[in-house]
Amino acid sequence: MPRVSHRSRSATVLRRRRLTLVALTAAAAGTFALLAGQRVGSSVQPATPAAAPRLLEVTAGDRIVLRTRLRDGGAPDPGRVRRALASRLPDGIVASRGSARIAYRYDLEATVTKAVAVGQSGGRVGAVRDAVSVRIVAPVIAQAQANTCESAALSILLATTGQAVSQERLQSEFPRSGRLDPVGSGPQRTWGDPDRGYVGRPDGQGVAGGFGIYPGPVAATARRFGRDLDDLTGVSPQRLYARLLHGRAVMAWIGLSDGPYGQWVSPQGKRIDVNFGEHTIVLAGVTRDGSLRIVNPLRGTAELWSRDRFEAAWQLLGRRALGA
Secondary structure, three states: OOOOOHHHHHHHHHHHHHHHHHHHHHHHHHHHHHHHHHHHHOOOOOOOOOOOOOEEEEEEOOEEEEEEEOHHHOOOOHHHHHHHHHHHOOOEEEEEEOOEEEEEEEOHHHHHHHHHOOHHHOEEEEOOEEEEEEEEOOOOOOOOOOOOHHHHHHHHHHHOOOOOOOHHHHHHHOOEOOOOOOEOOHHHOEOOOOOOOEOOOOOOOOOOOOOOOOHHHHHHHHHHOOOOOEEOOOOOHHHHHHHHHOOOOEEEEEEOOOOOEEEEEOOOOOEEEEEOOEEEEEEEEEOOOOOEEEEEOOOOEEEEEOHHHHHHHHHOOOOOEEEO
């Protein structure tokens, strides 16, 4: 075997190491190129979240009585909604509103119409309900004197709004109009104007025996106690009943009798025509059969009146009323 010098062996080892390093470098470069090629050439897109399904929800009170998915983004099918609600929609509900307890009846067909109207976008709708009866919490107060029905009725009305004021305090706050008793005789006698203030003697004494006060100055007195009342004089009876079914009581001027009638002239020269059967009551609810819940200060009683009875008596005093 030929003899190899130490220098030759060192050169051979160095050459082999260089070749190995070149090979490793090339392999690493190829691998990087492959990986880089894969990344650059990739067309992978971020995942798109699926669209939330369109839902129709119908609520009755605080309950969801129907939840259904809309098919293919289409509008709700009336027949399908009606069939589903027919077995799930309750007959009615009783709810509180201020001092009132109101009974409602649900309307199936109106609810279906409302649900279908949301269209393909879906959403949540409340079932349609109609008030059928109401009981407004109202104190039963008797008038303290012969001609203080207005202050007693106003005390009752204010109590339904959470304001407690005695009839005696209210009577003392009413503005006055004219002297305690009329001056003169016949149609030309002079007395006060109930549209401006209280007329006559609260105790019913004196030559005339009456009279009282009308809505304008009564509402002005209520404002001094922080309550604005709506003047409902001349509105239809249905307007009064609608207010009751929304839980708001009404003070109404009625005729206890068809006369006697009287005339006089106010200090301002205004002709005053009155029914001496003038009285005031408070309407505080409606029963399911349509009767009216009445608080009558005449003797301090809670009564049920037919609508015909009330409307006839209300007409005798010019359909005057104030609403809470």
